Amino acid sequence: MTLAQELSQRLQQALESHAAAKGLELPEGFSAPVSTAADLRFGDYQSNAAMMLAKPLRCNPRQLAQELVDSMQLDGLASVDLAGPGFINFRVLPAAWSQRLQAQLNDPKLGVGQVEPRNIVIDFSAPNVAKPMHVGHIRSTIIGDSLSRIARFLGHHVTTDNHIGDWGTQFGMVIYGWKNLLDEQALKSDPLQELLRLYRAVNSLAKEDEAIKDACRNELVKLQAGDSENVEIWKKCVEVSKIGLNRIYDRLNVRFDHWLGESYYNDQLGPLVETLLSEGNAKESEGAICVFSGDLLEPNKDPFKEKRDDEWSDLPMIVRKKDGAFNYATTDIATVDYRLKEWQADEILYIVDARQSLHFRQLFDIAERRGCKAKLEHVSFGTILGKDGKPLKTRDGDLPQLDDVLNDAVAASRQILEEKSGDLPEDEKEQLAEIIGLGSVKFTELSHHRSSDYIFDLEKMVALQGDTAPYLQYSYVRISSIFRKLDEGSDYTPGEIAIEADAEIHLARCLSRFGEVLPVVLEGYRPNLLAIYLLDLAKAFHSFFEACPVLKSEGEVKSSRLALCELTRKVLEQGLGLMGIQVPERM
RNA sequence: GCGCCCGUAGCUCAGCUGGAUAGAGCAACGGACUUCUAAUCCGUAGGUCAUUGGUUCGAAUCCAAUCGGGCGUGCCA
Numbered sequence: 001m002t003l004a005q006e007l008s009q010r011l012q013q014a015l016e017s018h019a020a021a022k023g024l025e026l027p028e029g030f031s032a033p034v035s036t037a038a039d040l041r042f043g044d045y046q047s048n049a050a051m052m053l054a055k056p057l058r059c060n061p062r063q064l065a066q067e068l069v070d071s072m073q074l075d076g077l078a079s080v081d082l083a084g085p086g087f088i089n090f091r092v093l094p095a096a097w098s099q100r101l102q103a104q105l106n107d108p109k110l111g112v113g114q115v116e117p118r119n120i121v122i123d124f125s126a127p128n129v130a131k132p133m134h135v136g137h138i139r140s141t142i143i144g145d146s147l148s149r150i151a152r153f154l155g156h157h158v159t160t161d162n163h164i165g166d167w168g169t170q171f172g173m174v175i176y177g178w179k180n181l182l183d184e185q186a187l188k189s190d191p192l193q194e195l196l197r198l199y200r201a202v203n204s205l206a207k208e209d210e211a212i213k214d215a216c217r218n219e220l221v222k223l224q225a226g227d228s229e230n231v232e233i234w235k236k237c238v239e240v241s242k243i244g245l246n247r248i249y250d251r252l253n254v255r256f257d258h259w260l261g262e263s264y265y266n267d268q269l270g271p272l273v274e275t276l277l278s279e280g281n282a283k284e285s286e287g288a289i290c291v292f293s294g295d296l297l298e299p300n301k302d303p304f305k306e307k308r309d310d311e312w313s314d315l316p317m318i319v320r321k322k323d324g325a326f327n328y329a330t331t332d333i334a335t336v337d338y339r340l341k342e343w344q345a346d347e348i349l350y351i352v353d354a355r356q357s358l359h360f361r362q363l364f365d366i367a368e369r370r371g372c373k374a375k376l377e378h379v380s381f382g383t384i385l386g387k388d389g390k391p392l393k394t395r396d397g398d399l400p401q402l403d404d405v406l407n408d409a410v411a412a413s414r415q416i417l418e419e420k421s422g423d424l425p426e427d428e429k430e431q432l433a434e435i436i437g438l439g440s441v442k443f444t445e446l447s448h449h450r451s452s453d454y455i456f457d458l459e460k461m462v463a464l465q466g467d468t469a470p471y472l473q474y475s476y477v478r479i480s481s482i483f484r485k486l487d488e489g490s491d492y493t494p495g496e497i498a499i500e501a502d503a504e505i506h507l508a509r510c511l512s513r514f515g516e517v518l519p520v521v522l523e524g525y526r527p528n529l530l531a532i533y534l535l536d537l538a539k540a541f542h543s544f545f546e547a548c549p550v551l552k553s554e555g556e557v558k559s560s561r562l563a564l565c566e567l568t569r570k571v572l573e574q575g576l577g578l579m580g581i582q583v584p585e586r587m
Numbered sequence: 588g589c590g591c592c593c594g595u596a597g598c599u600c601a602g603c604u605g606g607a608u609a610g611a612g613c614a615a616c617g618g619a620c621u622u623c624u625a626a627u628c629c630g631u632a633g634g635u636c637a638u639u640g641g642u643u644c645g646a647a648u649c650c651a652a653u654c655g656g657g658c659g660u661g662c663c664a
Contacts, residue, residue: 467601526603531601542627
């Protein structure tokens with residue numbers, strides 16, 4: 001149990017017995033909130049319960065708080081007092097810190113409690129094949145990977161699925177290009193770039209020339225009809241694309257349990273539409289098969305309604321186009337069915353750009369109407385903008401490829417390594433540059449609130465000062481250095497944690513919050529809260545490092561400080577690991 | 588038009604279910620390396636939380652309106 005939970009429980013007991021004695025009835029489902037103190041001068045934790053209850057219980061909040069303060073059983077856990085209009089402030093006692101931290105140090109989960117495990121499917125990254133990943137894929141890939149790691153660490157059963165776009169309309173163009181413009185030599189040396197070149201070349205030709213556009217459409221129709229030559233070309237494209245994608249995923253250390261792309265569901269789409277029709281969930285309209293509103297919501301909240309000319313009209317989800325082809329809506333419905341049936345999903349997370357929110361609102365509404373009980377969540381994120389404040393666009397082909405961005409970040413950290421640690425061996429510098437550079441890119445992404453847009457600024461992303469990955473990695477390095485020095489003297493006797501100095505108390509406070517932060521991160525699908533937490537922790541450690549000598553201290557103080565270092569090291573490593581960021585031993 | 592998201596320090600952004608004097612980083616200024624790695628630490632300065640009204644003991648946070656920006660809105664994904 002976390003400190004906050006423990007205090008909350010004790011406060012709740014005091015509250016219930018107080019209410020019973022006075023014949024008062026607590027509001028339905030009320031549980032005493034305890035949160036970290038807003039201002040550390042007041043204590044470590046605080047509760048506003050008395051003020052929240054003043055009105056429903058018709059009592060004076062200060063008086064209620066006083067009664068609770070007087071009657072709480074804290075058993076040496078914390079001191080408690082009353083302030084202002086009824087704040088209840090807790091200050092954890094030194095002995096309690098010692099006991100908590102000791103337990104945390106011995107806990108493989110570092111104080112993170114057990115949860116009721118759920119089957120969580122996480123759908124992320126999902127690039128189109130036949131095109132290399134670009135900066136726009138950073139968000140989904142990194143957020144999704146981090147949430148997967150966090151959910152697993154919390155004890156959930158997580159299934160990750162890369163729902164690649166391997167059946168889109170782009171294949172019309174790619175196949176046309178393959179047949180007419182292919183450079184065999186280039187395909188051998190750098191297949192992904194060659195596919196991209198074909199796509200771009202045909203795309204610009206098709207813009208100019210209707211005949212070429214038609215030819216592309218024709219290739220696509222042939223592919224979808226199972227034309228053997230086109231299917232062969234398609235297979236090759238997917239194959240080489242996957243190799244290219246995997247190179248980047250390996251580099252980023254991102255793994256998927258499955259790669260069930262759009263093509264995987266092809267065979268299920270026809271029958272699915274028939275089912276939707278027979279269920280009464282879909283009907284024909286203007287030549288297409290559509291799903292309309294279930295009329296369960298007010299029109300302005302209904303994803304299937306739209307106000308046009310002062311009148312609410314239908315905005316259906318099209319599951320079969322009038323030309324008979326299916327679209328991504330159809331595939332997504334099939335995908336939900338599959339994940340529910342095959343993976344017994346309790347929860348499905350879609351880590352997808354916020355611009356698709358209408359699509360998901362419709363998709364989830366349909367799923368619910370068809371009896372889906374799982375929690376479906378569009379974990380949306382904002383757009384990556386160019387320096388002009390406008391979205392980076394795929395079409396113009398100008399936006400940087402992901403691999404180039406990663407290379408730039410690695411090169412920037414390599415340069416700093418050269419300046420700061422020039423005497424390290426070359427191969428180690430190379431390795432470190434990779435760890436630090438990629439860490440920076442990931443941390444930049446994860447420290448932003450996901451719903452806000454952000455401007456893609458390579459210099460910023462690669463900046464290695466301030467609130468960045470290297471700051472966190474550096475704190476880890478400083479700890480490692482202490483233990484290296486210690487080994488040389490080899491007089492480490494693990495001891496009780498006994499904290500005294502302000503910097504030690506603050507470090508303890510941060511350390512023990514690890515288990516409080518992670519569940520909140522998953523609840524809101526917000527890795528940035530973890531990023532903030534780790535920055536707080538690293539700051540606390542750096543301050544401690546400056547204020548409290550470790551190796552130069554003696555006896556119990558020394559072994560206690562070593563234990564603090566050990567725990568900090570573990571939490572930093574684990575926390576960064578949950579963001580997919582590695583830690584170096586030196587830098 | 589309608590719907591969704593956003594507006595916080597010069598810049599980039601935090602701010603968990605409403606809580607005490609709104610916080611970081613960068614940039615600026617001033618200090619700290621013969622002492623566990625200065626990619627660090629300590630300090631100073633910087634604010635009408637877009638505007639107005641409402642809800643209440645208490646609002647950056649909730650509600651409404653307005654202004655400004657972005658996105659979406661029937662056969663692309």
